[in-house]
Amino acid sequence: MRNFTIALDAMGGDFGPHISLPASLKSLQKHPNLTLIIVGDSQQITPLLQTYHLSDHTRVKFVHAPEIITMEDDPVLVLRHRSQSSMLVALQLVAEGKADACVSAGNTGALMLLAKYILKTIKGISRPALVSAIPNKKGNNTYFMDLGANLQCECDTLFNFAVMGSVLCEKVESRSKPNVALLNIGRENNKGSDSIKHCASLLKETKYINYTGFVEANELFDGDADVIVTDGFSGNIALKSYEGMGRLFLSELKKAINTNWYTRLLGKLLNPLIKNQLKHLHPDLYNGASLVGLCGIVVKSHGGANVDAFSHAIDQATKEIQWQIPSCISTRLASVSAERDCLLHE
Template identity: 40%
Template sequence: MIKIAVDLMGGDNAPDIVVEGIKQLLDKDPEVEILLFGDEKHAFQHDRVTFQHCTEVITMEDEPVRSIRRKKDASMVRMAEAVKYGEADACVSAGNTGALMSAGLFIVGRLPGVERPALALTLPTVDDKGFILLDMGANADAKPEHLAQYALMGSIYAKSIRKISNPTVGLLNIGTEDKKGNALTRETFKLLSDQDNINFKGNVESKALLMSAADVVVTDGFTGNMVLKTLEGTATSIFKMLKQELTKNMKNKLAAGVLNKDLQGIKGKMDYAEYGGAVLFGLNGIVIKAHGSSDARAFYNALRQAKESVKEGVVEAMRKEVSHD
């Protein structure tokens, strides 16, 4: 049985969507137990749920490191401690991203040999294959050695969870030529070219990301976070413009009625919540960040992702590979 610790109180729509997501997982997967941390007034009965009352909550406005250190009875802190002490195999929260990264780093701890953990997210592509982008913001600055480790950890995850036998790795850059970029990307290119434990295909441009430029794409956290928010904003803007155009007159409204199912399908393809949450790579346990505005389906996918990561031994594989990197 795989045990997942869950922060009931984290996220814009908590606790309702957290409870619903948990119930969906329990209904579909008999191999999972839930260790749930939060306010007892939201507790519910299930033979595979153990509830732990917490008196504090880390909010989206809290300063990450300070809140982890001072709010010892917060649901997020208690959840991370469950992984640290072996009471749970993985943990999931939709709460404050910075606080969860701090909890992962200072409570769960880094794997030996990992210089800096990275936040990784699987994003959609036109061909439905998807790709892993990291770092998404765990570290705004990075050294070439950090990006080389990101490439290795991303490859391990792609093999274990995405079942890609020999995943390609791309380095996000302003051009595909070998000498392109700044000092960071040029030096990283050299390091990745010399690594025989990854399938490095070279530089990739941001315009090619959704066209399956590579199975794993690495960059620094500042750039990765900018890319994610640009993709989110672009997708939202496009569908907003489509809605405005398709509702401005009766003819367009009739066309919208005919195309509605197809448009919803396209919108679903652009929703990265289908792949689960963001994973903190390089920690001594599975820590997954569900999107702050997750609905029940998105939170269910994050829980399912946590279970699969445990089942496939992702942390053990990273421990073995990175310690010999």
């Protein structure tokens, strides 16, 4: 892979540079062809660059950005009044061709709005989507979108999401003709909203998407679908329900283990086996949601991510750079559009 550069919003997230900087060092060690442009407030960043052995690193550059976007800031006000924020400056570096991607753990709404404003969307895309990999029973990843960027979606928007998700999964996961499904309240063709049913009809007609039908929420993790598409409202609720159930499961498991001396002893004996069996489900491995549909690569890390998780978000950006995902999406959309035009004139 060629040398590449990622602009890092070092100030975003719950812990700012205290997470993004050690994660940067880890990523630099993992990727010898990676250069990082660390964007943030010099007063806070400069001492930490020395702490994390980045001040003299040959593949680290620093750009001063004195303003910080908080998680509570209104995205529209951010667009108007935070022209020197670390998030905006990092995105601007991508727009200017000085960086190949941007990674941020900051305010999701602000990142979405700023990215769309600065980078613009791919021709044919009106709304970017937030997509992330989730684990499944088959031991690989399912790409799930939209995760909250677009609360309500018309048929064409969902259709474009399916195209983009298919391309992302095909390239990043090296899966030929990934299975694409729509999240619905039932598998029957007469179930769901008009937008969902109309989108299903369009997906069946195109040869560029391997559409396999509807899936229900209890099938998200079966692994039968490589890509699952829904609107941002349903997607966000489904994802957070899964996260909450995971916490409940762990809480109940701890209670069961600590019931008495026998279960505690049994828990100690089984602990290595359980950890090994469940290691692929660790949430750090799935940190890094991509904003697809933009004329540039943007990866959103969870605001509360730790060092390993933030480093994984950087890994996701490197994969998308390698495959030039925006260009691949643009090419696929052009083919799909041409196919639809032919069908309309037949």
